[in-house]
Amino acid sequence: MEDIAVSIEDVSVRFNMQTERIDGLKEYFVKLLKGEVNYKEFWGLKNISLNVKKGEIFGLVGLNGAGKSTLLKVVAGVLKPTSGKVSINGNIVPLIELGAGFDMELTARENIYLNGAILGYTKKFIAEKFDEIVDFAETREFLDAPLKNYSSGMLARIAFAISTVVEPDILIVDEILAVGDYKFQQKCMNRIQGMLDKGVTVLFVSHSAAQVEQLCSRVAYLERGQIVEIGETKEVMEKYLKE
Amino acid sequence: MRIYIQNFLKYRYLLSQLVTRDFKVKYKRSVLGVLWSLLNPLLTMTILTLVFSKLFKSNIPNYPVYFLCGSVVFNYFSESTNLALGSIYSNASLIKKVYFPKYMFPFSKHIFSLINLLTSFIAVIIVMLVTKAPFYSAGLLFFIPVFYLFVFSIGIGLMLSTAAVFFRDLAHLYGILITALNFLTPVFYPIDIMPETMQYYVGLNPLTQIIQMLRQLIMYNELPSLRQNLVLLAISGVTFLLGVLVFRKKQDKFIMYI
Structure with a gap:
């Protein structure tokens, strides 16, 4: 356990999506009496298990809506998983x-x-x-x-x-490097690189395949809240880009 | 329990920052700034005294002080619970992105209003000086009813802030409820002008009891009885616990609804 920074065990997140939006008390009771409060269950994440080792740069890839940001929110403690467990070893800085x-x-x-x-x-x-x-x-x-x-x-x-x-011991980076001018982006990258040299663990989300390939040692490929593939960057990225 | 206290201590600086932010934003660009916390009750009091001292002529000896004691308490309750009500959903963007104890939002609103309340007490003192009202030593115990008020309002505020996440209508509804409550609390009228059956219900209102206790201390140099204290302690304690329970039970769901 010593060398594991983030451990995610069988984590699922369920969203209750009301099929129509009910904002009011009166409306709610009327619908409740009529038996019309419909919830559509929607699993934002389903049975995700993965471990991120200390000092590793772990990438998350997937199309929009695959659950990457939801997973980061669970790790950052903003969102409580419906089931499963997340343990964090160290202090965390979310750049969400x-x-x-x-x-x-x-x-x-x-x-x-x-x-x-x-x-x-x-x-x-x-x-x-x-x-x-x-x-x-x-x-x-x-x-x-x-x-x-x-x-x-x-x-x-x-x-x-x-x-x-x-x-931080653990840094969460979600699509933020697209800000500022070129010079500032370079500065940000340098600072992150500096943290990496000190052995910080990084969870990294980006739509830039080049950035992921350049930085990450391992990658998880998510689709509709589930892990399709997890492993070495090269193999996973090949599969991801083919889809 | 220890974890909660540690967590609270870790984020206490956030609490003070949230309160200062509220003050800065509220009085931004106003020339008189925080002085308004003082002027507001004074001016309202003047208007109401002009109107009502004619209506209830001989009933109340020092109407300005009588009214102020009631209105500072009621204004605190109405301001703090109103602000707490919207405090969760209006900070949606933050709650969705960063972790920190969510009760900080409603709680900071109560601290904000408490500071306003204490400023308003200066208005009470000014009016007492102007009307040449006697100062009693019992008045120094004013913090006892204020404490009950604070604890009671936090409980209500926590419940409202939770409920408002799920039913936005509450924000509109609550404004009306507060107006009704204002009339059911003897802020600007003496309780005995009400029909007897009504008096009973108005007496049950915890705000009535808090206001009466404050008036006893400040205006009549009377120490509140043990029974009064126990009743208020029980009411505010239970409300507070209920608020904490409701908030804790629902807080993990906020993020899905805001």
Whole structure:
């Protein structure tokens, strides 16, 4: 168990999709009495089992809706699985959707503190790392402007800088490297590479086959919430690209 | 239990950040800023005093203070539960993406309103000075009814925030309920103007009991009886526990509905 960073055992996630949306109390009771509340069960993930070893870069591929993001959310602890167990060995930093906690009315400075708090950092820690975050994001001139005046690229920079200022054991990367200009993307990649050199474990989702092939040591290929194939990058990618 | 406390401590900075954010956003670009927490009850009180001191002429000795004691309590309840109600679904984008204890959202709203409430007590003091009302030592115990109020409101807030995730109509419905509750709580009228049968029901209302306790302390230098305390302790404790239970049971499902 020592060398396993993320262990996923027989995890399933069920979504109850109402066939029609019922938003109101009255509507709900009327339908309930008529026996018309229909739920369509939908398995977002079904019986997924996999282990990610420490220091490994593990890729997840699959078409849209295959369950990649759902699986990442389960690992990040945002979504509780309907059945099965997930154990995490180490602290985790999810780079899922960056800047989810930004408040557009507040300034960048205030948002750095707010977002840091959402990620569970202490005030002292943020204060210490504040300059590092600002320097990395290269937004010092606009620190006291409200975020609503920022461009999306600048938002992404700040968000990435905040999220990666800690040194995680496990990093979850979901399609985020498509932000910012070319130079900043390079900077992000360098920072991730730097973490990798220190032996961080990565769960990686990308639609860029080239990126997956370049970075990952093992890959799982998902389809409709189930694992089709899991194994060495080369073999799995061959199969995935053929489909 | 220990894990919960550890988790709470880990995220306590988040709590203070959420509360400061609410204040910053609320008073953004307003010239008077936080002063409004003070001015608001004062101005409402002035209007209502002008209207009602004529209506219930000799019934209540110091109507401004009488009214303020009721209105600060009621406003706290109405503000905190209203904010808590929407606190989960309006933060959907966050809850879907990052893990942290979800009760932080409704809880931060109660802290926010509590600070407003404490500011409003300054208004009470100002009005007492202006109306030359006597200050009693029992008034220092004002925090006892405030404590019951706080615990009771958290329980209600947790239930509302949970229910609102599944039934959005609640947001509209609750506004009406609050108005009704306002009339069923002796905030701006003395309880004895009601017909006797109504008096009984109004007396059952926990807010009535909290307001009466506050008035006893501040206006009449009367210590609340043990029975009053036990009743309020029981009501607020049970409401709180019920709220926690409901919230805990449903919180993992939030993400599917917001």
